[in-house]
Structure formats: structure tokens, C-alpha cells
Amino acid sequence: MATTLSGWGRYPVIEAERRLTRSRGDVAAALSSGFTGIAHGLGRSYGDTALADQVLDTTPMDRLLELDAQGGRLRCQAGASFDDILGVIVPRGWFLPVTPGTKFVTVGGAIAGDVHGKNHHREGCFGDHVDRLSLMTADGTVVECSPTANAELFDATCGGIGLTGAILDATIRLKPIRSAMIDETTHRATSLDATLKLFDRTSDATYSVAWIDCLATGDALGRSLVMTGEHAPEGPLTPHTAPRLSVPIDAPNALLNPLSVRVFNALYYRRMLGDTRSRRVHYGGFFYPLDGVAGWNRLYGKGGFTQYQFVIDRDAGRDGLRTILRRIAESRRGSFLAVLKEFGPASRRPLSFPKAGYTLALDFKIDDELFGLLDELDAIVLDHGGRLYLAKDARMSEQTFKCSYPRWDEFVDVCRRHDPRGVFRSRQSDRLGLTG
Amino acid sequence: MSNALIIGAHSAIATAVARRLAARGDTLCLVARDADRLADLAADLTTRGAAEVHTAELDVLNVDRHDAALAAAAEALGTIDLALIAHGTLPDQSACEADAELARRAFDINATSVISLLTPLAERMAKQGSGTIAVIGSVAGDRGRQSNYVYGSAKAAVAAFTQGLRQRLFKDGVHVVTVKPGFVDTPMTADFPKGPLWAKPDTIARGILRAVDRRQNTVYLPWFWRWIMTLICLIPEPIFKRMKL
Numbered sequence: 001m002a003t004t005l006s007g008w009g010r011y012p013v014i015e016a017e018r019r020l021t022r023s024r025g026d027v028a029a030a031l032s033s034g035f036t037g038i039a040h041g042l043g044r045s046y047g048d049t050a051l052a053d054q055v056l057d058t059t060p061m062d063r064l065l066e067l068d069a070q071g072g073r074l075r076c077q078a079g080a081s082f083d084d085i086l087g088v089i090v091p092r093g094w095f096l097p098v099t100p101g102t103k104f105v106t107v108g109g110a111i112a113g114d115v116h117g118k119n120h121h122r123e124g125c126f127g128d129h130v131d132r133l134s135l136m137t138a139d140g141t142v143v144e145c146s147p148t149a150n151a152e153l154f155d156a157t158c159g160g161i162g163l164t165g166a167i168l169d170a171t172i173r174l175k176p177i178r179s180a181m182i183d184e185t186t187h188r189a190t191s192l193d194a195t196l197k198l199f200d201r202t203s204d205a206t207y208s209v210a211w212i213d214c215l216a217t218g219d220a221l222g223r224s225l226v227m228t229g230e231h232a233p234e235g236p237l238t239p240h241t242a243p244r245l246s247v248p249i250d251a252p253n254a255l256l257n258p259l260s261v262r263v264f265n266a267l268y269y270r271r272m273l274g275d276t277r278s279r280r281v282h283y284g285g286f287f288y289p290l291d292g293v294a295g296w297n298r299l300y301g302k303g304g305f306t307q308y309q310f311v312i313d314r315d316a317g318r319d320g321l322r323t324i325l326r327r328i329a330e331s332r333r334g335s336f337l338a339v340l341k342e343f344g345p346a347s348r349r350p351l352s353f354p355k356a357g358y359t360l361a362l363d364f365k366i367d368d369e370l371f372g373l374l375d376e377l378d379a380i381v382l383d384h385g386g387r388l389y390l391a392k393d394a395r396m397s398e399q400t401f402k403c404s405y406p407r408w409d410e411f412v413d414v415c416r417r418h419d420p421r422g423v424f425r426s427r428q429s430d431r432l433g434l435t436g
Numbered sequence: 437m438s439n440a441l442i443i444g445a446h447s448a449i450a451t452a453v454a455r456r457l458a459a460r461g462d463t464l465c466l467v468a469r470d471a472d473r474l475a476d477l478a479a480d481l482t483t484r485g486a487a488e489v490h491t492a493e494l495d496v497l498n499v500d501r502h503d504a505a506l507a508a509a510a511e512a513l514g515t516i517d518l519a520l521i522a523h524g525t526l527p528d529q530s531a532c533e534a535d536a537e538l539a540r541r542a543f544d545i546n547a548t549s550v551i552s553l554l555t556p557l558a559e560r561m562a563k564q565g566s567g568t569i570a571v572i573g574s575v576a577g578d579r580g581r582q583s584n585y586v587y588g589s590a591k592a593a594v595a596a597f598t599q600g601l602r603q604r605l606f607k608d609g610v611h612v613v614t615v616k617p618g619f620v621d622t623p624m625t626a627d628f629p630k631g632p633l634w635a636k637p638d639t640i641a642r643g644i645l646r647a648v649d650r651r652q653n654t655v656y657l658p659w660f661w662r663w664i665m666t667l668i669c670l671i672p673e674p675i676f677k678r679m680k681l
Binding site for chain 2: 003018020022023025057060063064065066067077088248
């Protein structure tokens with residue numbers, strides 16, 4: 001049956017046939033009956049990464065198969081969500097090794113996007129903590145992959161945006177915690193230089209991220225609040241609670257305008273007195289502030305939005321960031337929240353996004369003039385040795401992609417070997433010339 | 437800690453109930469059709485803290501196997517503190533209109549098999565002299581509507597049957613809860629457009645366990661469906677039959 005489907009950015013919106021997969025048998029049955037498309041979990045990738053004419057809805061495959069409460073390993077099906085997993089592991093003193101800014105992602109999606117979090121500079125991507133996974137390839141074969149067995153397929157699958165096959169289950173290494181609380185320190189930085197200096201100074205912190213006022217100009221360009229965090233040494237092991245607020249309807253177009261965004265950003269920057277503040281907060285508020293408001297993506301209105309996230313080389317960092325921030329401030333199109341982070345080194349996985357440098361993520365409401373601006377930004381990013389995050393992209397060109405992910409052909413070789421007919425494909429993979 | 441028997445364990449609502457019971461350390465016996473998926477669900481519930489998880493494979497349409505499946509479950513659990521009957525399908529109404537066999541089959545899955553299971557189960561529970569039977573009906577059973585009266589009439593049968601059973605078993609100390617969920621976001625309803633009236637399976641599960649604890653008789657989940665259905669049932673038939681509802 002056809003259903004309308006979109007990513008978290010609600011752009012693009014497509015008609016798709018959704019096949020529910022409750023077990024590996026259902027995945028095999030779909031593959032043997034002519035399925036072509038991509039796996040789709042909780043739909044938190046922003047653009048068209050998990051969109052295709054046919055999708056395998058993996059959310060019913062959400063079983064937590066085995067928890068080794070001594071060794072800290074969890075084996076679960078691909079559709080298990082971080083939200084669900086945290087509720088089970090936190091009371092037993094374990095935490096996810098890497099988490100993005102929302103817990104409403106599936107393990108399969110986290111692997112396919114090779115997601116990162118506030119600890120990338122210290123602990124890498126999600127894929128660095130996957131012990132093994134089983135993957136159903138296009139012909140229905142189940143391949144066991146790990147960093148040592150079928151390593152090439154494993155590396156292509158982590159970050160491979162679902163194109164190597166359907167992830168069935170995986171074993172992830174968890175992180176021991178003694179408390180559900182995080183000791184958070186917030187530093188105010190008055191300029192881009194100060195922000196980057198703070199990243200250097202706090203590089204020992206387990207978690208670090210900056211919220212940046214993307215509409216500030218002149219001397220204040222790049223002013224930010226840099227937040228660091230450590231798991232608290234003691235405290236209750238209480239998991240998070242369900243969201244209490246929700247956005248029930250699409251916001252009117254007028255809500256998001258240069259003035260409201262400027263006021264929001266200015267107020268956010270001034271939300272604390274003094275230049276540093278330390279407090280103990282629950283992990284839910286620290287990692288997932290936006291999860292507290294269900295459906296916040298509706299704030300960007302009916303036409304949707306795109307999250308533009310790029311990384312640029314560390315060496316090129318300061319000048320590159322300055323150029324880009326200036327261009328964005330000039331466009332007066334900033335977003336409610338722009339997030340800056342320093343990444344650690346890249347992994348060996350061919351399509352994994354992070355690499356040593358600075359990453360900035362901003363939301364832009366979609367309108368007629370936006371894509372012109374983003375094309376301009378793409379050129380600046382490429383000039384500074386950068387690239388865009390596939391899990392957020394909805395519009396980059398094939399050329400931009402291939403210039404910035406030079407190992408794309410190596411990835412395509414692996415896919416072709418396991419999927420010669422191109423069964424696994426998405427709107428994005430067709431657009432970027434990875435399939436089709 | 438108590439012992440629960442869950443029939444139709446793969447239904448999203450049943451799974452959500454089982455997960456809540458597992459988290460509080462209960463012992464479970466899961467009954468469902470697909471053996472592979474049963475093993476995965478049992479593993480899931482063990483991971484979440486269930487004391488023990490037993491499984492029994494059963495196709496509910498195979499009524500000859502009902503007694504044996506219940507006997508196996510009762511042996512595994514000892515005392516049955518809670519028995520939840522949750523299996524069911526949402527038939528394609530227009531297909532049922534064109535094919536009596538489909539209509540009959542839908543009725544068998546949603547009503548006849550439930551009645552067939554409840555009969556020996558009630559005997560066992562009455563002998564035991566304690567425990568609760570919870571059966572999942574539907575708001576669709578409150579009034580027949582053109583859009584889903586095959587499903588609705590089966591759920592109406594379940595509602596009337598459990599009502600009578602509740603009265604009968606009261607003197608034996610066994611309680612019967614008739615559960616009437618409204619729109620629930622499950623694989624069964626995956627292709628329906630969702631609105632504000634839709635609830636998550638876990639919300640329904642929480643309501644079921646609350647109803648069991650409080651020994652409620654008929655429970656609408658979420659609560660507002662009681663009022664919606666009251667209004668729908670108040671519409672006079674001469675008007676109702678002309679409506680598109």
C-alpha cells in the first residue's frame with residue numbers, strides 16, 4: 001500500500017510502498033519477490049537517505065536479543081531504538097558508546113549513517129563500537145561481518161547508508177556508567193577565535209560541543225556557548241522519561257523569520273550569567289534537548305527544512321569557518337540552533353563522514369532561494385577540503401559528493417559485488433551516482 | 437512477581453504488555469504462531485528482566501490444539517495470575533464483502549478462536565480460584581459500521597462473551613477485563629494516516645495493566661474513547677444509516 005514518506009526535514013516528501021519487516025524471513029521474502037529500495041527505520045535522517053519507491057520498514061524488528069551485563073555488550077535487532085535501549089541498559093549501569101542528538105534512531109540507522117556524537121574527538125563514530133553485524137545482501141544471503149571477518153563489507157556497511165544490504169542485527173559495545181547524570185560545564189566564547197581556543201583547551205573532555213550564534217557579525221562573529229560533559233561519578237541510574245511537549249501542527253511561515261531567529265539566538269547566548277557555569281544534569285537533557293519536544297520539525301513549517309552539516313579540515317578551519325559564517329550571517333537565514341564541534345581523526349570506512357576538523361550543522365527552512373545559497377556554501381566547503389554529512393543531505397550534487405568522498409568508487413565496487421542488480425538504492429544514492 | 441500467559445504475543449499491544457511485565461521480573465508464557473519470532477521475543481523479554489520466559493507455538497485457528505497449548509502453558513507457569521488474549525487481525529472490509537470465506541475466516545480469528553480459548557481457560561482459572569483474564573476487544577465492537585463491520589461484529593461477540601464470563605467467574609474469584617482500544621499505531625494499522633486520536637501500543641499496555649490492578653471491568657483505552665463511543669452509540673439508527681462514518 002502506498003504511503004507518504006519523508007525524512008526528519010520533511011523535504012522531500014514521496015509516495016512509497018512500505019513493507020513491514022518483522023523478522024529476517026520477511027526481509028528475505030521481500031527480496032525474493034522483487035523488492036528494490038532501502039531500509040527505513042524511525043526516519044530521522046533528514047533528507048532522502050532512507051527514501052525510495054519501496055522501503056523496508058524495520059521498526060517491528062526491535063528485539064533486544066542479549067545483554068551481557070558483565071562485559072557490556074548488547075546484541076539487538078536493527079530496528080531497536082536508542083530510546084528503548086537506554087531504558088533497559090541505564091538502570092544496569094551501561095550507556096551507549098556514541099549517540100547522536102536524538103534517541104529516536106534505530107541501531108540499523110546509526111550503523112548505516114555511522115553516526116557521531118559529542119564524544120567523536122575522543123571515541124569516534126558508532127561504527128567504532130560495533131563488534132559484529134549480520135547483513136542480508138541482495139540475493140538473500142546472510143553475511144556475518146565484523147572488523148575482522150568480511151571486514152571490507154563491514155566497513156562499507158558502517159556509513160554505507162543502507163546500500164550494502166539490510167542490517168538484521170548487531171552487537172554493540174556499551175560504556176560503563178555509575179550515574180545517569182552528566183557534569184556539564186558551559187563556557188561563553190565571545191568570538192570564533194575564542195570558541196576554537198576553548199575547543200583546544202577542553203580537548204580532554206569526554207563530550208564537547210558548541211552552540212554558535214550564526215547571526216552574529218563583526219567582532220562577535222562565531223560567538224558561542226561551548227558545553228563539555230563528563231559522566232557523573234555517582235548518582236541515580238534513572239533512565240529518561242517520555243517527551244511531555246509536542247508540536248501538534250505545522251508552524252505558520254511567519255514564525256521563522258530573521259527577527260525571531262535573531263532574538264532567539266541572542267537570548268540563548270545570554271542565557272547564563274557569568275562566563276562559565278557548572279551543573280549536574282540528566283543525560284536526557286544533555287544529549288537530547290530537542291527530544292523533549294515531540295515533532296519539533298514542524299516548527300519549520302509545511303515546506304520542511306534541511307540540515308546543512310559540513311566538516312572542513314582542521315588546518316583550514318579558522319578561515320573557512322569565518323568565510324562560511326559570514327556568508328550565512330549575510331543571508332540572514334540562520335537557524336534556531338547551529339552546532340559546532342571539533343572532530344577527531346577519520347575512520348577507515350569509505351563513506352563515513354567525520355574527519356579531523358570542524359563540523360558545523362545548521363537548519364535552513366526550505367524556500368526558492370535556499371538551494372542557491374547552499375550551492376555557494378558547498379563550493380566554500382570543498383575549497384577547504386570539506387564534505388557534507390550524507391545522513392542530513394537532501395540536495396547536494398553528484399559532483400560535490402564525488403569530489404568530497406574520494407573513496408566513493410571503492411564503496412561502489414563493494415556494493416556491486418554483493419548487489420550486482422542494484423536492489424538496494426535510495427533517492428539519495430541515485431542522485432549521487434552511487435546507484436542507477 | 438507473578439505469572440502471565442500471553443496469547444497472540446506478537447501483537448504490538450501484547451508485546452508492550454509483556455515488556456512491562458518483564459521489566460518488573462515476572463514469569464511469562466508466550467503463545468504465538470511463528471516459532472522463530474517467538475524465540476527472538478523470548479530473548480527480548482529475558483534481556484528486559486523477565487524471571488523466566490516459556491513459549492508455546494499455536495495457530496489459534498487450529499482449535500484442536502487449544503487444550504494442549506493451554507495445558508502446556510499452565511504446566512510451565514503453575515499458577516496463572518494474568519491471562520491476556522491479544523491475537524487478532526484487521527480484515528480488509530471490502531474484500532470480506534465480496535468473499536464469504538474471507539469474512540468467516542476474519543470472524544474465526546477475531547471471535548470464534550477467542551471464545552474457543554476462553555472456554556477451557558475459564559475452567560482452569562475457576563478451579564485455580566484466582567487470577568485475571570484480560571481480553572482485547574475493540575471500540576469497533578460498540579456499533580457496527582459499514583467501514584469495518586466484519587471486524588466490529590467479531591469484537592462485539594468478544595465483548596458480550598467476556599461480559600457474561602465476568603459475571604460467571606466472579607463467584608470463583610477470577611476477574612475478567614474487557615479491553616477496548618481505539619486507534620493504535622501498530623503494524624496492523626501501518627498504512628492508516630495517523631492523527632491526534634492515535635495511541636502508542638505502550639500507552640495501551642499501561643492502561644491494560646492498570647485495569648488489571650484495579651479490577652476494572654470494561655476499559656476504553658485511551659480513556660476518551662468511552663465518550664467518543666457513547667456519542668456514536670447515541671446517534672439514532674435512522675440517521676446513522678445515512679451517515680458515512
